[in-house]
Amino acid sequence: MIKQGKAWKFGDDISTDHIAPGRLFHLRTNLPELAKHVLEDADPEFAQKMSVGDFVVAGNNFGLGSSREHAPQVLKIAGVNAVLAKSFARIFFRNAINIGLLLVECNTDMINQGDELELDLAAGIIKNKTQATKIKATPLPDVMIKILNDGGLAKHIEKYGDFQLV
Amino acid sequence: MGKTIAEKIIGEHSGKKVTAGEFVVANVDVTAVQDGTGPLTIQEIQKINLEQAKNPSRTILFIDHAAPSPRKELSNAHKILRDFAKKTGAILSEVGEGVCHQRLVEDFVNPGEILVGADSHTCTSGALGAFATGMGSTDVGIAIALGKTWLKVPETFKIDVHGSFQQGVYAKDLILHLIGLIGADGATYKALEFTGETIRKMPMTDRFCLSNMAVEAGGKAGLIASDEITRQYLISRGRGDKFRPIDSDPDAVYERVINIDASKLEPTVSCPHTVDNTKLARELNDVKVDQVFIGSCTNGRIEDLRIAANILKGKKVHKDVRLLVVPASREIFIQASREGLLEIFAEAGGAINTPGCGPCVGVHAGILGDDEVCLATQNRNFQGRMGNPKGYIYLSSPATAAFSALRGKISDPREVLVK
Ligand code: SF4
Numbered sequence: 088m089i090k091q092g093k094a095w096k097f098g099d100d101i102s103t104d105h106i107a108p109g110r111l112f113h114l115r116t117n118l119p120e121l122a123k124h125v126l127e128d129a130d131p132e133f134a135q136k137m138s139v140g141d142f143v144v145a146g147n148n149f150g151l152g153s154s155r156e157h158a159p160q161v162l163k164i165a166g167v168n169a170v171l172a173k174s175f176a177r178i179f180f181r182n183a184i185n186i187g188l189l190l191v192e193c194n195t196d197m198i199n200q201g202d203e204l205e206l207d208l209a210a211g212i213i214k215n216k217t218q219a220t221k222i223k224a225t226p227l228p229d230v231m232i233k234i235l236n237d238g239g240l241a242k243h244i245e246k247y248g249d250f251q252l253v
Numbered sequence: 254m255g256k257t258i259a260e261k262i263i264g265e266h267s268g269k270k271v272t273a274g275e276f277v278v279a280n281v282d283v284t285a286v287q288d289g290t291g292p293l294t295i296q297e298i299q300k301i302n303l304e305q306a307k308n309p310s311r312t313i314l315f316i317d318h319a320a321p322s323p324r325k326e327l328s329n330a331h332k333i334l335r336d337f338a339k340k341t342g343a344i345l346s347e348v349g350e351g352v353c354h355q356r357l358v359e360d361f362v363n364p365g366e367i368l369v370g371a372d373s374h375t376c377t378s379g380a381l382g383a384f385a386t387g388m389g390s391t392d393v394g395i396a397i398a399l400g401k402t403w404l405k406v407p408e409t410f411k412i413d414v415h416g417s418f419q420q421g422v423y424a425k426d427l428i429l430h431l432i433g434l435i436g437a438d439g440a441t442y443k444a445l446e447f448t449g450e451t452i453r454k455m456p457m458t459d460r461f462c463l464s465n466m467a468v469e470a471g472g473k474a475g476l477i478a479s480d481e482i483t484r485q486y487l488i489s490r491g492r493g494d495k496f497r498p499i500d501s502d503p504d505a506v507y508e509r510v511i512n513i514d515a516s517k518l519e520p521t522v523s524c525p526h527t528v529d530n531t532k533l534a535r536e537l538n539d540v541k542v543d544q545v546f547i548g549s550c551t552n553g554r555i556e557d558l559r560i561a562a563n564i565l566k567g568k569k570v571h572k573d574v575r576l577l578v579v580p581a582s583r584e585i586f587i588q589a590s591r592e593g594l595l596e597i598f599a600e601a602g603g604a605i606n607t608p609g610c611g612p613c614v615g616v617h618a619g620i621l622g623d624d625e626v627c628l629a630t631q632n633r634n635f636q637g638r639m640g641n642p643k644g645y646i647y648l649s650s651p652a653t654a655a656f657s658a659l660r661g662k663i664s665d666p667r668e669v670l671v672k
Contacts, residue, residue, distance in 0.1 A: 100437060151437060159389075
């Protein structure tokens with residue numbers, strides 16, 4: 088699977104409060120509406136400026152904070168292709184894979200705002216077409232690849248009626 | 254080779270000996286969701302026709318984050334939880350009963366058990382010698398329905414604490430210091446095991462405070478061996494029969510050992526907008542505060558309220574400060590009322606709110622105005638956390654918070670406590 092899109096660059100420690108703020112708690116049962124505010128507390132105009140298929144690119148510890156699955160949900164619903172970061176917070180990482188949002192752990196220092204990226208998932212390579220460079224992604228654990236391939240955890244359980252992961 | 258607490262508990266629940274790094278499917282004893290994460294949990298399992306609770310008497314749905322509800326969308330979200338409880342027999346913790354993590358340790362979780370909760374501070378229950386970890390709605394939904402989950406057995410950091418706290422220094426200062434030391438991602442994917450002479454002597458309330466904040470260093474769990482102090486706590490909660498000793502083996506393998514001398518610590522404060530941005534309270538004397546919040550699953554327990562009331566008794570908070578006090582649970586509220594603490598807060602000029610999360614998560618009751626500063630006893634100070642990305646949140650112990658409310662600026666409580 089090849090995915091292409093533009094990079095939107097963020098810094099370190101982007102929290103779930105940046106992605107899906109607590110003050111919008113009442114929209115949690117209305118995810119399409121909440122998605123209009125995705126990453127609002129990091130960049131108030133992000134939701135308007137981004138296009139479907141773009142990449143969110145960040146530094147360390149992306150998604151730290153609360154366990155709200157709404158955070159990866161709104162990134163996915165907004166049409167973010169994948170999140171690329173140097174590292175991810177644990178609960179966010181699990182949640183994203185569970186709901187089928189692609190996460191790529193890689194060195195994002197060589198990606199700038201607006202760069203055109205091409206992600207080759209099978210090869211685990213990110214091509215930065217603007218800079219003409221290639222970045223290698225850290226492979227996901229097998230368990231998570233199985234979940235992603237089944238279309239998320241709920242689908243996996245629906246398919247097998249139980250965990251078939253280990 | 255010896256085992257850590259995490260390896261022992263996860264091993265027992267997956268029916269084999271396990272070592273850090275392994276992936277397993279483990280049985281889960283207790284599951285929990287709250288009103289922010291629960292509706293999505295229920296919708297996810299409805300979608301795959303699994304709307305059921307494997308162990309209804311150990312599945313708890315908490316209405317605490319938006320309690321009482323400030324708007325109709327949230328009232329409707331609460332209805333989803335009430336309906337699910339009726340249909341499945343799961344337990345509902347209603348408006349006013351308190352914050353999920355406090356209620357879980359009060360009445361639901363026992364040593365040696367596994368708890369998964371759709372809330373990041375689920376790690377609080379680790380102080381009872383249980384493996385307790387936060388997950389998202391789908392993970393917890395599946396755990397509710399099937400009674401199991403998948404886990405990676407975490408590596409463990411041993412946090413070895415010795416020495417006695419100076420007067421005016423508390424468990425909260427210790428955990429803020431530790432997070433400042435290792436960073437907000439210093440323990441990502443790892444279990445923290447708090448041990449050493451200081452922890453062995455520490456009352457449960459302080460242990461809960463430490464375990465609660467393990468996730469603020471990225472940790473998956475904040476574990477403390479169960480001992481006589483745990484047993485006494487369980488007896489006081491009517492669950493003495495549920496006690497069992499859980500500890501790591503002397504030759505357990507740790508990824509990292511961190512030694513801390515508690516006697517060297519001073520009142521510590523996290524500055525905006527990350528928990529690991531720590532400074533000493535005495536270095537922040539020029540920071541004026543508009544609002545002080547005493548409460549939350551970190552520091553809303555009766556002992557915390559006693560410490561704050563002791564400082565506030567017979568005094569008035571600074572004229573430019575709003576003081577909000579929220580007991581973490583109904584039982585704490587009642588006890589505080591019996592001891593006259595609520596009267597002290599009210600007479601000092603404080604406002605007392607319904608047991609629950611209060612202003613911690615920015616849903617209602619205490620949202621900051623632009624450029625306003627709050628000193629809170631909660632666990633998180635992320636930008637926007639208290640409902641306004643233009644607000645500034647500092648974190649401290651209840652003593653530092655109470656004394657700062659009197660002074661109108663961040664102040665070191667040793668000034669009043671050390672005579
Ligand atoms: S008090 Fe704050 S940190 Fe604790 S459960 Fe409630 S919102 Fe979360």
